Amino acid sequence: ANAGHSKVLNYASYAAMVYYVTNEEKYAQFASDILWYYIENLSTRTPSNTAMSGNKFYDPRSGYAQFAIAYDFMVNYLKQPGITLYQKSSGNQVSFDNVKAQKAVYNIAMNALHEHGGADNLYGKMVSNHPILRSPGVLFNILCVEDDTERERMF
Secondary structure, three states: OOOHHHHHHHHHHHHHHHHHHHOOOHHHHHHHHHHHHHHHOOOOOOHHHOOOOOOOOOOOOOOHHHHHHHHHHHHHHHHOOOOEEEEEEEEEEEOOOHHHHHHHHHHHHHHHHHHHHHHOOOOOOOOOOOHHHHHHHHHHHOOOOOOHHHHHHHO
């Protein structure tokens, strides 16, 4: 499951970057449909159980940064009137919901930031490099949080 999330989100981030450079809507739709699947799933969770694969250490290193890259390149596209996204659960096209998207971004950032877990003492008494390994997944998603006050607090 871990490698699958990483692979799909890499495709989404690459498609989002290609869309940004070429303005070809087929890439935007591809990236947005993938993002919407994750937004719908992760927006209903809390920061403590947001990990896509269930691994709070692996996800920030393998999928969260790619999610944020795709989201950042796609957010202006997604907010355009009339844009619809594929909803896997129903098989229908649905409108973008920015509140739901921001909840997913917040959950991802807070899951990776791991405030809910207290001090990082899981790996012994020595300070580890684990926060550095997770940092792109944390930072990139914090930058996608639209609430200025909360984004600053998270920094």
